[in-house]
Amino acid sequence: MCGIAGIFHCGTPKPVDPARVTKMCDAIAHRGPDGAGVWSAPGVALGHRRLSIIDLAGSPQPMASPDRRAMLVFNGEIYNFREVRRELEGLGARFDTHGDSEVILAAWQQWGPRCLDKLHGMFAFAIYDTERRELFLARDRLGVKPLFTAMLSDGSLAFASELKGLLAHPLLRRSVDPLAVEDYLTWGYVPDHRSILAGVEKLSAGHYRLLKHDAPPAGPVRWWDVSFADRRKDKAADLEAELLFHLREAVSSRMVADVPLGAFLSGGVDSSSVVALMAEVSSAPVRTCSIGFDEASLDETAYARQIAERFATDHRERIVSADEFGEIDRLAAMFDEPFADASALPTLRVCELARETVTVALSGDGADEAFAGYRRHRFHAAEERARAVLPQSVRSSVFGALGRAWPKADWAPRAFRAKSTFQSLAAFGEEGYARGLSVTAPELRNQLYRDAFRSGLGGYQAERPFVDLMRNAPARSGLDRAQYADLKFWLPGDILTKTDRTSMAVSLEAREPLLDHRLIEFAAALPENLRIRRGQGKWLLKHTMERYLPREVLYRPKQGFVTPIAQWLRGPLASEARAIARGASLARTGWFDSARISTLAEAHISGRSDHSRLLWQLLMLDRSLSRLGVV
Missing domain, CATH: 3.40.50.620 (HUPs)
Incomplete structure (x- = not known):
């Protein structure tokens, strides 16, 4: 496991200062304390921090192919590298090391982007092909390993395993994307289609980019997807x-x-x-x-x-x-x-x-x-059965009215907290599932935003990309669509x-x-x-x-890792909860109605309501903005 970083000029191959890439790698040194290296050529520089796992002494990076025509930096593991190596040896490839990095290089030279279909594992890597004068960036199927990219003012593209690697580059603009704030308040994280900083992107899971010096930067290409459209009929x-x-x-x-x-x-x-x-x-x-x-x-x-x-x-x-x-x-x-x-x-x-x-x-x-292990999967499957029986007009009228009238009883046993279920049943399946998965409902978000910030969103609502993902899923049922969206959205963005x-x-x-x-x-x-x-x-x-x-x-009830943030924010962190509305970084943004936040904090501290997840979101947002130095 490692950290990677690099700079690539998509236009004229200007010189790249290797010291900049070294600084980017130093910012992610925790990902690879066992070794470091930087390689540069006109218009490109690649950097690497290594955590030695396989072939401890024999696979330093950046790694060159035997003919020196390709250079690799790689974060991850290829679990079937021995099988791929044997196939490549049968095609005439020769290897000097015993690890998986050299196998990736040989696979690229043999198959180009189609090499990804051969690789089983978790990875984010960059290959610079000196003969083709192009940079190949790739991310694994499910998004286990991350890769951040940004176009810079000098025409170069910078990439790194973590955002802090890009932050080490002096040309990176530190301007918050307001749509990412809406995304974050909705989900509790910034999903992979967005970054907290405007101009920064994440290469999506199962995608690659192929960039050339003499062409405008090409967008991502999807190379893998999962389909729920077929059903096995075996016993x-x-x-x-x-x-x-x-x-x-x-x-x-x-x-x-x-x-x-x-x-x-x-x-x-x-x-x-x-x-x-x-x-x-x-x-x-x-x-x-x-x-x-x-x-x-x-x-x-x-x-x-x-x-x-x-x-x-x-x-x-x-x-x-x-x-x-x-x-x-x-x-x-x-x-x-x-x-x-x-x-x-x-x-x-x-x-x-x-x-x-x-x-x-x-x-x-x-x-x-x-395998549909979350409680929300069972609820959604049951709700979809109800939707199949009751027309949308009936559900919207009956359950919509119940959802509006039913009290938000955070203190009550789960069986009596029906408000969210009624709201979900009143909506189409995709919208209902998105609402159930979100942390902060759109009605509450709109109450929190000041007018100027709300106007700056231009009508964008964070649930929309999720709903579209479900509706366009290769799937046959509502449960299929929910699981597909979880795999493509929730899994890489949160878990x-x-x-x-x-x-x-x-x-x-x-x-x-x-x-x-x-x-x-x-x-x-x-x-x-x-x-x-x-x-x-x-x-x-x-x-x-x-x-x-x-x-x-x-067969015991699922629990998972639980952190008692509701208790913290009523006890030892009560003062922090009260201070959120006037938190230094958050207050300077001018995005939120501080009086409304204070009201929610007091309602939580008193035990009248449970706003712990929202308060925790705002607390973490304040801390992150402070560290990013954007306000």
Whole structure:
């Protein structure tokens, strides 16, 4: 795992100062503390920071092809590089190293952009082809590894693994994109189609760019997508056997490393499944780690311990205080862009624990998106059945009125909080799902914005790209469309961003076997009743893993990493909640109605309402703006 950066002149190949790229790489040194290098030629410079995982001494970067006609910087892992290498050797290629980097170079020279179809793994890389005088930028299928780009005033394109790499370039403009603020308040993160800074872009998952010195900068090209349009008709037993094959392949392929390797173990279905399959093929005890909280309602270490004992893992756990709010500024620095998923705090803690003994850790990310494991998937599937029976005119009239009249009872048990369900049923399926997934509803956002900021949005509403993504999905049902949007929007923007930044902050490589693209493609073709059955999400996955895992682990209610931000903002962070409205950076923007924010803060502190997610969003936005130096 590594960090990459570079500069490329799309017009006249002007000289590039290598010192600038060195500075960009230094800003992301945490991604690669084991080595650094910069290579330059007229019109281009590539930089690299290395975290050594495979071929520890033999694959320094930037790496040149044997004929010196191509130069590579690469962040990630290619899990099938040995198979691709054998195919290339059969075509006449020769190799000097034993790692995956040289295989990427040879694949590019043999197949050009089509080389991506051959590569199984997580990656973001840049190749400069000296013969063709072009730069090739590529990102993996699901967006596990990030890549930021920006056109600069001198006509060059700069790229880096993290925004802080671009921020190290003196020509980068630091101007906030107001549409990104609307996106952030809606979702709690800035999705991949946007960046907090105007002019900065993220190369989307499953896309590449091919840039030439003598041509205007070309836009991204999609090279991979997942389709939910087909349905497998095999017997359930046959699909179960095939699923187990894919799971075993995905896990075993991600256990290749020349450094200590382990796994995160939360005690949930996904991480327990990964650990079970690791133990099946490992000759030594699997190294596992878990964190728990000193608040019993948040602690899951007993389940993790049960799995560790079952598979005789070398298990370590640590109990941490639920009062982790002192890390706010560290989180803001880690993510660069505002990021309000509070589970980033415990994720960082488990990464720190893992890094004490291993350099690579396998995680359970991806199964919920692929196999319909979220509660919202079950709700959406049920709502879609209701939509199929009731005409839109009836739903809009009846449920719309109920949604407007029903009180927002944050304090009530979940079964009595029907307002959001009525609002969702009144809308079309895509709009209802987007509303349910969003953090801050459009009505509340409009109350927060001052007139000038609202006018500057030009009518843009952050839910619209998500709704369009669902409507245009290669899918057959509402559940399909919801999962497709989760895989393309939520997963790279929230889940994978969280895992990448927190793991890389401590120089740990996190691998996601349940995001193997062949497993994702298999899951997308499953009949709905093998994804959700009798109120159980991930049905086929859970049924398949019954041979490995106890039922109390497989079928207990999903919890996940929970951070008690509502309690914090009523207790030790109450003063912070009250100060949000006049927070230095936030107040200087002039975007928000400070009186309205103060009213919401007081309602939360008193316990009358739960506005914790919004207040946390605004707090993280204030900290991020301060660090970015944009106000």
